[in-house]
Amino acid sequence: MHHNEPITLQKTVGHFLTITHHKYLVMKGCFAVGLIRQGLMHDLSKYSPSEFLIGARYFQGDRSPNNAERDDVGISTAWLHHKGRNKHHYEYWMDYNPKGADRAEDAIIPMKMPGCYVIEMFMDRIAASKVYQKEKYTDQHPLAYFERAPKNRVLLHPETYDLLYSLLKMLAEKGEEETFSYIRKHLVRKPW
Numbered sequence: 247m248h249h250n251e252p253i254t255l256q257k258t259v260g261h262f263l264t265i266t267h268h269k270y271l272v273m274k275g276c277f278a279v280g281l282i283r284q285g286l287m288h289d290l291s292k293y294s295p296s297e298f299l300i301g302a303r304y305f306q307g308d309r310s311p312n313n314a315e316r317d318d319v320g321i322s323t324a325w326l327h328h329k330g331r332n333k334h335h336y337e338y339w340m341d342y343n344p345k346g347a348d349r350a351e352d353a354i355i356p357m358k359m360p361g362c363y364v365i366e367m368f369m370d371r372i373a374a375s376k377v378y379q380k381e382k383y384t385d386q387h388p389l390a391y392f393e394r395a396p397k398n399r400v401l402l403h404p405e406t407y408d409l410l411y412s413l414l415k416m417l418a419e420k421g422e423e424e425t426f427s428y429i430r431k432h433l434v435r436k437p438w
Contacts, residue, residue: 253302261305264377265292271373276366279429284334284366291331300324308378333359334366336402356403361433364406368413368429372422385421389414 269289276285291297301324304311312322329337339357347353359367368388375387392398392414399407417425 251303253299257305258302260307261298261302261311264305264307265289265298265301268373268377271376272366272369275369275372275426278426279365279369280434281362281365284362288334288366288370289328289332291328294327296327297324310374333363334370336367336406339403339406340401356401356406358403359406361409362435364409365413365429365433368410368417371414372417386418389418 269292272288273285276282276288292301300315300322301311304314304318306314312325312328315324316322329335332338336356336359339359340354341357343353343355371388371392375391376383379387392411402410413425413429416428
């Protein structure tokens with residue numbers, strides 16, 4: 247697949263249906279735990295021309311078009327646009343080290359994410375696993391995917407990592423219903 251490949255109607259429709267199904271699943275999960283606004287607003291930037299047109303061009307149906315764009319041209323401009331506008335991605339929360347840094351690798355560090363965005367990130371991971379795994383999905387998939395990326399330990403703030411990991415582990419061990427109930431009762435701030 248190459249960046250000069252035409253955008254077809256079939257790929258455009260496939261991409262639209264995929265991102266809309268993903269958005270629906272995240273919305274459903276967010277609604278179930280009481281994060282109504284986040285459920286409604288989740289991933290709206292995917293419908294912007296900067297993300298949608300690239301997604302349609304690189305649509306394959308079984309993996310993120312961002313990865314295909316990155317494979318083709320060495321960078322995903324759609325991802326760079328997306329992560330800078332969506333607070334449920336830990337990459338959004340990378341900032342200069344306020345204490346300064348002696349080493350270049352310590353100059354930019356992860357900031358602690360507010361709990362509501364960690365929960366949305368959790369829902370995002372479940373939805374992505376369901377979309378790409380389809381009928382093979384189990385509640386163990388999001389944890390397994392997370393554990394395959396050891397970089398998560400250094401790219402996430404320790405408290406963000408611990409909360410996300412504990413929710414993924416609870417999902418794998420106790421299932422969606424019990425995990426969502428726990429989130430609703432113990433993690434989501436009530437507006438009253």
